[in-house]
Amino acid sequence: xxxxxxxxxxxxxxxxxxxxxxxxxxxxxxxxxxxxxxxxEAFHATQADPQFRAELAGLLRDYTGRPSPLTDVHRFxxxxxxxxxxxxxxxxxxxxxxxNNVLGQALLTKRIGKKRVIAxxxxxxxxxATATAAALMDLECTVYxxxxxxxxxxxxxxxxxxxxAEVVPVTxxxxxxxxxxxxxMRDWVTNxxxxxxxxxxxxxxxxxxxxxxxxxxxxxxxxREQILERVGRLPDVVAACVGGGSNAIGIFxxxxxxxxxxxxxxxxxxxxxxxxxxxxxxxxxVPGVLHGARSYLLQDENGQTIESHSISAGLDYPGVGPExxxxxxxxxxxxxxxxxxxxxxxxxxxxxxxxxxxxxESAHALAGALKLGKEIGPEGIILVNLSGRGDxxxxxxxxxxxxxx
Amino acid sequence: MTALGDTLAKAKADGRAALIGYLxxxxxxxQVSIDGMLAMVAGGCDIIEIGVPYSDPVMxxxxxxxxxxxxxxxxxxxxxxxxxxxxxxxxxxxAVIMSYWNPIDRYGVARFAADLAAAGGSGVITPDLxxxxxxxxxAAADEHGLDRVFLVAPSSTDARIVSTxxxxxxxxxxxxxxxxxxxxxSVSSAARELVARFRALAPEMPVCVGLGVSTGAQAGxxxxxxxxxxxxxxxxxxxxxxxxxxxxxxxxxxxRELAAGIxx
Ligand SMILES: Cc1ncc(COP(=O)(O)O)c(C=O)c1O
Numbered sequence: 001x002x003x004x005x006x007x008x009x010x011x012x013x014x015x016x017x018x019x020x021x022x023x024x025x026x027x028x029x030x031x032x033x034x035x036x037x038x039x040x041e042a043f044h045a046t047q048a049d050p051q052f053r054a055e056l057a058g059l060l061r062d063y064t065g066r067p068s069p070l071t072d073v074h075r076f077x078x079x080x081x082x083x084x085x086x087x088x089x090x091x092x093x094x095x096x097x098x099x100n101n102v103l104g105q106a107l108l109t110k111r112i113g114k115k116r117v118i119a120x121x122x123x124x125x126x127x128x129a130t131a132t133a134a135a136l137m138d139l140e141c142t143v144y145x146x147x148x149x150x151x152x153x154x155x156x157x158x159x160x161x162x163x164x165a166e167v168v169p170v171t172x173x174x175x176x177x178x179x180x181x182x183x184x185m186r187d188w189v190t191n192x193x194x195x196x197x198x199x200x201x202x203x204x205x206x207x208x209x210x211x212x213x214x215x216x217x218x219x220x221x222x223x224r225e226q227i228l229e230r231v232g233r234l235p236d237v238v239a240a241c242v243g244g245g246s247n248a249i250g251i252f253x254x255x256x257x258x259x260x261x262x263x264x265x266x267x268x269x270x271x272x273x274x275x276x277x278x279x280x281x282x283x284x285x286v287p288g289v290l291h292g293a294r295s296y297l298l299q300d301e302n303g304q305t306i307e308s309h310s311i312s313a314g315l316d317y318p319g320v321g322p323e324x325x326x327x328x329x330x331x332x333x334x335x336x337x338x339x340x341x342x343x344x345x346x347x348x349x350x351x352x353x354x355x356x357x358x359x360x361e362s363a364h365a366l367a368g369a370l371k372l373g374k375e376i377g378p379e380g381i382i383l384v385n386l387s388g389r390g391d392x393x394x395x396x397x398x399x400x401x402x403x404x405x
Numbered sequence: 406m407t408a409l410g411d412t413l414a415k416a417k418a419d420g421r422a423a424l425i426g427y428l429x430x431x432x433x434x435x436q437v438s439i440d441g442m443l444a445m446v447a448g449g450c451d452i453i454e455i456g457v458p459y460s461d462p463v464m465x466x467x468x469x470x471x472x473x474x475x476x477x478x479x480x481x482x483x484x485x486x487x488x489x490x491x492x493x494x495x496x497x498x499x500a501v502i503m504s505y506w507n508p509i510d511r512y513g514v515a516r517f518a519a520d521l522a523a524a525g526g527s528g529v530i531t532p533d534l535x536x537x538x539x540x541x542x543x544a545a546a547d548e549h550g551l552d553r554v555f556l557v558a559p560s561s562t563d564a565r566i567v568s569t570x571x572x573x574x575x576x577x578x579x580x581x582x583x584x585x586x587x588x589x590x591s592v593s594s595a596a597r598e599l600v601a602r603f604r605a606l607a608p609e610m611p612v613c614v615g616l617g618v619s620t621g622a623q624a625g626x627x628x629x630x631x632x633x634x635x636x637x638x639x640x641x642x643x644x645x646x647x648x649x650x651x652x653x654x655x656x657x658x659x660x661r662e663l664a665a666g667i668x669x
Binding site: 288291 | 459460461462463464466470474477480481482483506507508509510511512532533534535537538555556557558559560561562565569580583584585
């Protein structure tokens with residue numbers, strides 16, 4: 001059988017200013033262009049520099065604990081109706097995939113000679129990872145976090161402060177991730193000479209979508225090797241949750257050329273797409289420009305961003321990375337919504353069947369696997385990116401399940 | 406429709422810089438914001454920058470955010486901005502739209518350009534659209550004879566100043582400081598240096614300076630080296646302090662103070 005994607009290049013390469021087809025680019029104030037150009041150049045130079053790459057690989061191994069394991073989840077698989085394997089990004093130092101990207105960007109910050117980093121954070125995982133790398137590499141660190149999220153993820157606020165970072169609660173707009181990004185951008189325009197913006201996902205202006213992908217693709221590079229060794233064949237489906245899309249791109253990239261492997265991104269469906277209260281940018285949005293790139297976006301008829309809704313702070317974002325929009329439009333990846341309730345069911349199921357408490361973000365991918373398993377049957381294999389652990393979500397989950405002490 | 410270049414040339418012939426005042430449409434209401442703009446024209450503004458309120462204004466500080474947010478909530482959009490354009494141009498000033506890119510993108514670039522020209526608008530200032538991404542807009546502006554104002558900043562390289570000036574028509578907006586909109590105590594030396602660099606690289610193109618200007622004295626300082634002085638947050642502040650006829654009058658008073666400043 002010839003597959004429609006047989007002609008795809010091995011990896012998807014954006015053009016020189018970061019366009020993936022009609023998406024991506026650099027919709028930024030001119031004041032940031034020089035810094036973004038410098039960053040792009042430094043990124044390409046370090047990608048070609050064996051010493052930089054060895055230093056990063058060493059950190060990923062000795063500091064983060066890579067490679068992360070691949071775990072067969074037998075009892076969960078019985079319920080799913082197919083064989084499910086988890087790529088265990090929850091076991092990374094700091095508890096999620098975010099550290100992979102941050103170590104790369106923090107090393108790059110040192111390379112370009114800047115002394116201060118800023119970051120946005122939703123769930124707090126990217127903020128914690130950035131604060132961690134800043135402590136390790138002696139960088140000053142300020143993290144912007146929506147006030148609503150500082151409440152939902154109080155544990156991570158405390159972690160960041162313990163690590164020596166300044167956490168700034170953002171009180172504008174919806175007081176969630178999108179507003180934290182706005183505030184971080186304002187800081188960056190003002191302090192760009194001393195400050196590098198360590199962006200947490202594959203959205204934003206070029207070079208971030210490309211750069212963050214390249215720092216995250218280690219997830220899929222490892223997983224592809226691990227699953228071939230373990231099972232002797234490629235999975236039928238690779239599933240990951242999609243907020244901005246970094247863990248998903250991270251695990252998808254190695255499999256993009258394997259046209260027989262379905263790539264499925266699970267977006268936050270909130271109360272359900274038809275209620276309008278969700279964070280499913282691709283399933284429920286239209287293309288537009290937000291935070292420096294063109295991509296699918298939740299927006300109204302005036303072009304105003306619509307506030308997203310999700311039980312998961314890390315997925316509660318009205319935009320998505322441009323490469324996902326492109327993968328969707330060319331049909332190489334599929335995107336589906338998972339409601340809060342479906343995600344929390346999967347959260348409970350994994351906790352009870354496998355002794356693994358997932359991040360609520362990652363529970364969306366697990367819920368996707370539960371649906372996909374029924375579709376592909378018992379001979380099928382689903383690789384799920386377990387992007388993070390659920391410690392930060394214990395309070396939210398206890399309230400949700402009514403088991404708070 | 407007035408070409409911005411003609412307005413700037415006329416001010417120059419009078420031996421002064423032009424005064425450019427900004428207000429977002431829709432705060433506290435569409436009508437009161439238009440009244441404010443008309444008071445600014447009466448007070449001496451040559452050009453009015455009509456802001457389209459946007460949910461994610463990353464180039465704006467707290468003052469403009471505070472006015473834009475309720476306008477966004479109230480559903481104010483391009484159609485209201487076009488109403489303001491007509492009112493301002495009928496009052497004899499040049500009307501230029503200042504908008505983040507997504508509201509225009511959503512409205513449709515070609516449709517927007519046609520409607521703006523029909524409403525009597527001169528052009529558009531695009532704070533988050535650089536010429537590199539502006540292909541559709543450059544074409545639409547050419548088709549409808551609209552000016553397009555791109556920005557340069559103290560961080561802009563010489564090469565980018567040259568390419569930005571080449572893509573612009575009307576004038577180029579020089580950001581006086583690295584940062585977001587909002588009143589500042591003093592005029593930075595960065596503004597003067599940027600304008601000097603700009604003039605050496607693009608001597609034919611007018612350059613107007615904004616970000617942080619709030620008093621007649623500051624306007625006078627900038628008028629000495631730029632083709633135009635752009636004032637935003639200080640006008641918005643008048644309406645935030647008094648979102649009614651008194652605020653409208655205060656905006657007019659500020660325009661008079663600034664107009665005197667650029668002539669001193
Ligand atoms: C554990 C975890 N997974 C996923 C995400 C969503 O981000 P992305 O879509 O970039 O992977 C977050 C964000 O905070 C997270 O903490």
